[in-house]
Amino acid sequence: MGWLWAIIVGFVLGLLAKAVIPGKQHIPLWLATICGIIGAIIGNAIARGFGIEETRGIDWGRHIFQLGAAIVVVLLAEMIYNSMKRRQHESRRA
16 A cells, blocks of 8 residues: 555645646656655655654654655656657657
C-alpha cells in the first residue's frame, strides 16, 4: 500500500508544483508525478534534518519541505525536458 500512497502524493505534489511555478510547464503528467515522488523523498529527508519527523495531526512543516523540493525538481526536470526536446527537434531538421 506504501507504493500507492507514494504515487498519489507524488501526483498531487507534481500538480501543485506545476501550479505554483509561473508560466506553462511542458513536462508530461507522468514526469510531474515522478518529480513529485522524488520531491516528497527529498522533502522528508530535509524535514528529518530539521528535526521534523512524525507529529500528531498534520505535518505542515514536512509538507512544506516536500512541496518546496517538488518545485525545485519540477523546475530541473522542465529544463532538462525542454533541452532534450530542442536537441531532438534540431537533429530532425539537420
